[in-house]
Amino acid sequence: MAKDQLMDYQKALDAYEVVIGLEVHVELNTNTKMFCGCANVFGDEPNTNVCPNCLGFPGAMPAVNGKAIENSIKIGLALDCQIAATGRFARKNYFYPDLAKNFQTSQYDEPIAFEGTIDIEVPSGKVFTVAIERAHMEEDAGKLTHVGGSTGRIQGAEFSLVDFNRAGVPLVEIVTKPIYGAGDEAPELAAAYVRSIREIVKNLGVSDARMERGNVRCDANVSIRPKGQEKLGTRTETKNVNSLRSIERAVKYEIQRQAHLLSQGTAIIQETRHWHEDRGATSSGRPKSDADDYRYFPEPDLVPIQPSKEWIEQLRATLPEKPAIRRKRLQELWVFSDLEFRDVVNSDLLDEIDDTVKAGAKPQAARKWWTGELARIANSEDKDIAELSITPTQVAQIAALVESGKLTDRLAREVLTCVLAGEGNPEEIVAKRGLEVVSDDGALLAAIDQVLSEQPDVLEKIREGKLQAAGAVIGAVMKAMAGSADAARVRELVIQRANEL
Amino acid sequence: MSEITPELVRHLAALARIEVSEAEVAQFASQLALIVESVATVKAAVSDEIFATSHPIPMANVFREDVVKPSLTQAQALSGAADSESGRFKVSAILDED
Numbered sequence: 001m002a003k004d005q006l007m008d009y010q011k012a013l014d015a016y017e018v019v020i021g022l023e024v025h026v027e028l029n030t031n032t033k034m035f036c037g038c039a040n041v042f043g044d045e046p047n048t049n050v051c052p053n054c055l056g057f058p059g060a061m062p063a064v065n066g067k068a069i070e071n072s073i074k075i076g077l078a079l080d081c082q083i084a085a086t087g088r089f090a091r092k093n094y095f096y097p098d099l100a101k102n103f104q105t106s107q108y109d110e111p112i113a114f115e116g117t118i119d120i121e122v123p124s125g126k127v128f129t130v131a132i133e134r135a136h137m138e139e140d141a142g143k144l145t146h147v148g149g150s151t152g153r154i155q156g157a158e159f160s161l162v163d164f165n166r167a168g169v170p171l172v173e174i175v176t177k178p179i180y181g182a183g184d185e186a187p188e189l190a191a192a193y194v195r196s197i198r199e200i201v202k203n204l205g206v207s208d209a210r211m212e213r214g215n216v217r218c219d220a221n222v223s224i225r226p227k228g229q230e231k232l233g234t235r236t237e238t239k240n241v242n243s244l245r246s247i248e249r250a251v252k253y254e255i256q257r258q259a260h261l262l263s264q265g266t267a268i269i270q271e272t273r274h275w276h277e278d279r280g281a282t283s284s285g286r287p288k289s290d291a292d293d294y295r296y297f298p299e300p301d302l303v304p305i306q307p308s309k310e311w312i313e314q315l316r317a318t319l320p321e322k323p324a325i326r327r328k329r330l331q332e333l334w335v336f337s338d339l340e341f342r343d344v345v346n347s348d349l350l351d352e353i354d355d356t357v358k359a360g361a362k363p364q365a366a367r368k369w370w371t372g373e374l375a376r377i378a379n380s381e382d383k384d385i386a387e388l389s390i391t392p393t394q395v396a397q398i399a400a401l402v403e404s405g406k407l408t409d410r411l412a413r414e415v416l417t418c419v420l421a422g423e424g425n426p427e428e429i430v431a432k433r434g435l436e437v438v439s440d441d442g443a444l445l446a447a448i449d450q451v452l453s454e455q456p457d458v459l460e461k462i463r464e465g466k467l468q469a470a471g472a473v474i475g476a477v478m479k480a481m482a483g484s485a486d487a488a489r490v491r492e493l494v495i496q497r498a499n500e501l
Numbered sequence: 502m503s504e505i506t507p508e509l510v511r512h513l514a515a516l517a518r519i520e521v522s523e524a525e526v527a528q529f530a531s532q533l534a535l536i537v538e539s540v541a542t543v544k545a546a547v548s549d550e551i552f553a554t555s556h557p558i559p560m561a562n563v564f565r566e567d568v569v570k571p572s573l574t575q576a577q578a579l580s581g582a583a584d585s586e587s588g589r590f591k592v593s594a595i596l597d598e599d
């Protein structure tokens with residue numbers, strides 16, 4: 001595939017204004033699917049959570065999941081949207097084997113929520129107010145696996161295999177209005193926006209919000225126009241951007257690609273593009289026009305949704321605090337500096353640290369473990385920190401063991417490695433591997449006496465008050481205890497013993 | 502109005518993967534023609550004063566409890582499939598991606 005030419009990022013921004021628009025799909029974590037009672041579960045055997053409804057059999061009748069409606073309204077309210085007095089489902093007709101019905105049940109001109117706003121803080125500390133156009137409900141499609149061909153990708157595939165377990169899982173699609181004026185921070189803004197949406201739906205408890213499982217997926221629309229030009233440039237829509245890092249990279253890539261084309265006098269083609277994390281590039285998908293004919297029409301098998309004012313107010317009362325407010329509260333509560341806090345937010349560790357503190361850890365200890373050792377391990381294994389198999393509770397347990405003096409920092413890191421390797425909870429690992437700091441002074445004293453008796457000259461120096469001489473004894477004792485002693489306590493005892501002997 | 506020919510019925514039946522006998526083709530052709538004709542008369546009723554209706558009775562907020570019901574087994578789900586492999590429906594290669 002020919003490699004795209006890119007304009008230098010700063011040069012592109014000097015010449016062009018960037019306009020972005022973001023579509024985020026959120027998979028709801030209801031027990032059942034949107035229109036049938038099949039289980040909404042990730043990772044089951046293929047085609048075991050399917051029924052005549054989600055397989056599109058003739059005569060099957062959909063029935064709306066009330067919980068999904070409730071969760072969608074909550075998302076709308078959390079985004080400061082208005083909730084439609086009447087919402088309706090529509091059929092979006094398209095022919096593709098990921099939906100057996102040949103249409104997707106979606107919402108068209110009557111979405112459940114519209115006209116919202118959300119404040120987004122980018123890493124520089126600047127805050128952008130992003131306008132939400134709409135949040136509408138729809139169903140997810142099945143999962144296709146393309147088989148054959150050299151790359152295992154769709155091009156050149158011999159056939160495709162379809163698993164309909166995901167078909168019919170409730171989705172809420174949140175669409176922003178065009179976002180102007182983000183300039184060189186447009187890529188960061190896009191990622192920070194998705195991060196906030198993920199935080200909102202997670203805190204609402206309406207989605208598992210795991211990007212690596214596709215619970216939250218983003219399509220990024222990017223267009224550029226020469227500075228001073230009123231008319232919007234032609235936009236591309238990049239799909240498959242399923243991590244915060246890729247969102248940032250994909251938006252930046254599109255800005256640079258489009259800038260190069262425009263500078264060469266080449267028109268931008270309105271099209272769907274696909275993001276490839278491996279080569280850090282987008283590739284051309286199918287051309288797209290605003291006139292794509294999905295032949296939307298009202299779903300005749302489903303009646304309108306007319307949430308009462310009472311219901312809406314009842315749901316509004318259950319909303320958790322907004323991300324911006326929550327962040328302010330947590331920073332004050334934890335007494336983190338602006339720099340420390342921003343580092344936590346941008347490392348995407350706010351929830352982890354919050355949960356760790358809630359499980360009993362001191363905020364600074366929680367921060368240190370997540371942004372330090374765990375971030376380092378994730379980075380060295382090229383993983384997302386969320387993919388590490390450790391829970392905030394386990395981190396809090398390790399922090400507690402250090403706090404109580406049962407583990408040294410070095411031993412704690414060893415325990416952490418064992419937890420990540422799936423050996424169990426910190427307490428169990430400490431017991432099983434005998435990693436606990438020896439706090440039994442008896443064993444320590446025996447070791448100290450032994451070392452001191454072997455080094456009478458050192459003993460003499462300590463007695464004379466030359467305390468730096470104690471270092472050699474401490475080292476020898478630590479070695480004798482195989483590192484499982486607390487160095488500070490050993491020092492205390494060495495000096496005490498030297499004067500007693 | 503386009504005529505419902507036997508060829509058209511056979512084409513529709515093939516698209517819908519329904520097997521039809523020659524007798525049924527003739528029967529469906531006349532029945533479908535009647536339906537298309539009847540629907541066409543609706544056009545005469547469209548005016549600015551009459552709004553499009555998607556439901557004959559005014560109803561709203563019909564919801565289902567979020568409780569899991571038994572699904573089909575994998576074997577049942579795949580029993581009507583033209584082809585399958587590793588528990589999945591097998592379909593011909595798709596050229597376009599979206």
Ligand SMILES: [Zn+2]
Nearest residue numbers: 036038051054
């Ligand atoms: Zn189903």
